[in-house]
Amino acid sequence: MNLVPSLISTIVRSKITSKNRVTIPKTVRDFLEVGPSDAIEWQIEANSRVTIAAKKQDLWDIVAEQEKKFGNVNTKEIDWGEDIESEGLD
Template identity: 65%
Template sequence: MNAGNVTKVSSKITSKNQITIPKTVREFLKVRSTDTIEWQIEPNGRVMIVRSKPDLWQLVDEQEKKFGNLSTTEVDWGKDVESEDFD
């Protein structure tokens, strides 16, 4: 962003040192509640917040929660109703 297109938003730090990421920032970074962000701190004191790309093992964990893993038992749907004969 150049200096002419700067949007400023603010948020407060709670007593537990937590902040809520403002909606404007979440929408700009396209982040959701399960995403990870990175805080990049430069030597001059400037802090940049960027969306973090998940590593392979984060993706594996998400897929395992959603679909199970090799040791997950299959669902028994019961006896097949139709025959396997085709016309």
């Protein structure tokens, strides 16, 4: 869904807020195909240029986030107490 052809150079401006925040213009979001919770990478180059690129989450990024939140197979389980038999629940 790239709306801006790769052969055309387009300048899009945005301002830095008093809290040092910048809104990514819709044209850029559409071109990079990014939205809420997606990440972008900022590459700082020696010639005073900064390049941004979409950083799509792959499976291992998601696994790492889930591991931080829930632990992994080596994480000690919580002791929930004695198991209750399920007789008569069939």
